[in-house]
Amino acid sequence: MYELLIRNGEERPDGVFFIHGESPVRYRQALETVRRTAGxxxxxxxLAGDRLLLQLGNSPEFVYLYFAALQLGAIPMLxxxxxxxxxxxxxxxxxxxxxxxxxxxxxxxxxxxxxPFMAPGAIITIDGPSPGGFLGEVAGTHPLEDYECSAxxxxxxxxxxxxxxxxxxxxxxTHGGIRVAAETAHRMLVDEHDVFISMLPFFHSFGLTxxxxxxxxxxxxxxxxxxxxxxxxxxxxxxxxxxCGVPGMYEILAKALPAGTRYPGMKAWISGxxxxxxxxxxxxxxxxxxxxxxxxxxxxxxxIVAWNDLDNPSTPGSVGRAMPYNEVRILPPxxxxxxxxxxxxxxxxxxxxxxxxxxxxxxxxxISDGWLHxxxxxxxxxxxxxxxxxxxxxxxxxxxxxxxxxEVARILSxxxxxxxxxxxxxxxxxxxHRFAESLTAEIFVKTDSALTAESVLEWARENLSAYKIPEExxxxxx
Numbered sequence: 303m304y305e306l307l308i309r310n311g312e313e314r315p316d317g318v319f320f321i322h323g324e325s326p327v328r329y330r331q332a333l334e335t336v337r338r339t340a341g342x343x344x345x346x347x348x349l350a351g352d353r354l355l356l357q358l359g360n361s362p363e364f365v366y367l368y369f370a371a372l373q374l375g376a377i378p379m380l381x382x383x384x385x386x387x388x389x390x391x392x393x394x395x396x397x398x399x400x401x402x403x404x405x406x407x408x409x410x411x412x413x414x415x416x417x418p419f420m421a422p423g424a425i426i427t428i429d430g431p432s433p434g435g436f437l438g439e440v441a442g443t444h445p446l447e448d449y450e451c452s453a454x455x456x457x458x459x460x461x462x463x464x465x466x467x468x469x470x471x472x473x474x475x476t477h478g479g480i481r482v483a484a485e486t487a488h489r490m491l492v493d494e495h496d497v498f499i500s501m502l503p504f505f506h507s508f509g510l511t512x513x514x515x516x517x518x519x520x521x522x523x524x525x526x527x528x529x530x531x532x533x534x535x536x537x538x539x540x541x542x543x544x545x546c547g548v549p550g551m552y553e554i555l556a557k558a559l560p561a562g563t564r565y566p567g568m569k570a571w572i573s574g575x576x577x578x579x580x581x582x583x584x585x586x587x588x589x590x591x592x593x594x595x596x597x598x599x600x601x602x603x604x605x606i607v608a609w610n611d612l613d614n615p616s617t618p619g620s621v622g623r624a625m626p627y628n629e630v631r632i633l634p635p636x637x638x639x640x641x642x643x644x645x646x647x648x649x650x651x652x653x654x655x656x657x658x659x660x661x662x663x664x665x666x667x668x669i670s671d672g673w674l675h676x677x678x679x680x681x682x683x684x685x686x687x688x689x690x691x692x693x694x695x696x697x698x699x700x701x702x703x704x705x706x707x708x709e710v711a712r713i714l715s716x717x718x719x720x721x722x723x724x725x726x727x728x729x730x731x732x733x734x735h736r737f738a739e740s741l742t743a744e745i746f747v748k749t750d751s752a753l754t755a756e757s758v759l760e761w762a763r764e765n766l767s768a769y770k771i772p773e774e775x776x777x778x779x780x
Contacts, residue, residue: 303458303477304372304449306518307333318523320500322362326523332365335437337445339370345443346426348400350375350450353460355394355402357381360504360528363428363436365514367403368504372458375450376400377474379460380505382703384767387411388713391419393462397472397659403436405429454478460659461507463601464668466677466695468708471668472659475507479604482627482652483511484519490611491544491570492516498524499542501535501551506703507605508574512546532558539565548575548702549582549736552594556586564591570612574599575702577690580618581734596621598690602674603628604653608688619735620687627651630688631673632681644691647680648673691731698727698739700769705741710770714743717761719751725772743772747779 307329310317315330348354354371356378358364371378379399381390391414394402402412403426412420432439452458458477462470498517502509517524525538532554539545545568547555552573571586574597586592595612598621599605607630610622624630628651634643650672657665668675677695680688698705707725714723723745730738747753755775762771 303480303515303518304336304369304452306515307336307369308449310518310521314521317521319518320362320365320524320526322526327362334445335362335366335440336369336373337447338440338443339366340373340449341446342440342443343367343370343376343401344374344446346401346423348374348376352376352400353379353397355379355381355397355399355404356505357383357385357390357402357404357408358428358505359383360500360509360526361428362526363403364504365526366437366440368514372452373446373449375452375456377457377460379472380510381462382503382505382767383408384769385411386765386767387414388716388765389767392470393472394419396462396470397460400424401426403428452477454481455656459507459510461505461601463704464658464664464677464695465704465706465709466697468706468712470706470709471661471664473507473601473655474657474659475510475601475604475655479653479655480511480515481519483604483606483625484516486625486627487512487516487606488520490613492520492522494520494522496520496522496543496569497541498522498544498546499527499535499538500524500546501527501530502546502548506575507601508546508548508599508702511604511606512572512574530554536560536563539568541567543567544570544572546572546574549573549578550576550701552586553579553582556582556590559590561589566591568592571595572597572609574606576699577736579732579734579736583616583618598622598688600676600678602655602668602676603649603651604655606653607647607649610687617683617685617687620683620689622688623686624688625651625653628653633675642681644679644681646694647676647678647688647690649676650674692737693729696727698729698741699737700739700741703769705770707741710741710743710766710772713766713770714745714758714762716765717753717758719748719753720745720758721748722746740774741770741772742774742776744776744778747777749779751779753777 311329311333318326428436457474459475500513578596595610597609610616632645634645679692711725
């Protein structure tokens with residue numbers, strides 16, 4: 303991935319890499335800042351093979367730090383800024399990052415029980431204390447010109463996922479896997495006049511591949527959106543030609559768009575992350591001429607597996623056809639199942655990860671003979687479109703993010719007043735091809751505890767990602 307930045311910096315140094323606010327950042331400037339950032343990180347002891355934890359939203363700092371880590375041969379470890387102390391403690395225990403980059407507001411989350419779980423001096427905050435923040439400090443660092451050449455099988459991102467047993471696994475997305483996804487999407491979708499609008503978070507595999515690496519590979523600019531704001535997007539969308547988002551974003555956008563709003567310059571609206579309502583698709587097409595195309599993927603597939611591409615009519619309720627770089631097949635429930643019966647979706651291709659970080663057992667359980675067992679259920683329609691029919695794995699999706707009941711239960715159990723906890727995910731297949739998904743928790747408290755549902759919620763807000771907090775909590779006493 304770093305080599306792509308070098309290529310663009312040499313071939314089009316004055317070309318625009320991304321637009322932040324009203325300011326274009328050109329490849330020449332970006333490459334210089336990345337090299338200075340790499341020099342700064344090297345001075346802090348980051349070496350090839352080390353992990354660099356990035357707990358950041360979309361920002362110029364994320365972009366520079368991500369590519370600086372790759373320049374050094376380190377592995378960017380991407381973490382949602384919503385993650386709280388017990389999640390971070392687990393990630394750090396498993397992956398042992400050399401350095402962590404976050405904000406001053408989140409720095410305190412790197413302590414559990416008042417005890418820090420990162421080494422002294424290992425946490426960098428992008429908003430202080432140096433004048434101009436971390437980038438102000440970087441500006442005074444000598445740029446590092448040398449870089450580690452990356453092999454296709456080398457890790458380009460470490461993202462924790464697949465916590466169906468209560469413990470998240472570190473998926474190692476490779477340079478080759480991400481590149482084949484970007485290269486193919488470029489051929490199917492992008493031309494030299496395109497402009498992406500990057501409203502998906504880069505810490506998520508969908509945002510990383512579709513909204514950062516794909517425009518970089520294509521040599522076209524992206525508008526860097528730090529925070530999803532429908533009011534801001536309504537105006538910015540007229541300057542873009544390709545948008546990728548999750549259904550929740552498009553639902554909010556649909557409510558914010560003034561009647562009759564059109565975007566004639568936008569050639570592709572892409573949705574992924576969770577099931578898309580066919581009613582929302584129809585409404586956006588009718589009222590705003592927005593032809594929303596649904597796809598499917600998962601972190602372990604870098605992440606794009608299938609898509610309703612622009613060369614074929616969109617099929618509401620389906621996620622389109624398999625991308626050309628991967629095979630997709632359905633594992634039937636048993637040999638007697640008739641054709642068309644939903645079964646587990648299996649994926650094999652250059653985009654599929656080779657392993658989970660230092661977890662050979664989890665790797666063997668998830669990947670067999672190159673086939674990734676997704677835990678999702680589906681079938682092919684008569685036109686070879688993949689249709690998602692449900693899940694085999696214990697998981698719900700909220701706001702386009704995966705939530706695993708057992709992981710939530712494990713973290714809630716860290717509360718000293720809780721004796722036992724059972725968290726359950728509930729999924730209902732709705733007529734408009736969506737899934738209604740919710741999370742409930744039944745908590746058994748210790749005999750002398752005064753815990754209530756409200757106090758558990760308050761504790762959860764401090765110790766658990768907001769999107770993982772159950773909608774309904776029931777307290778049981780012995």
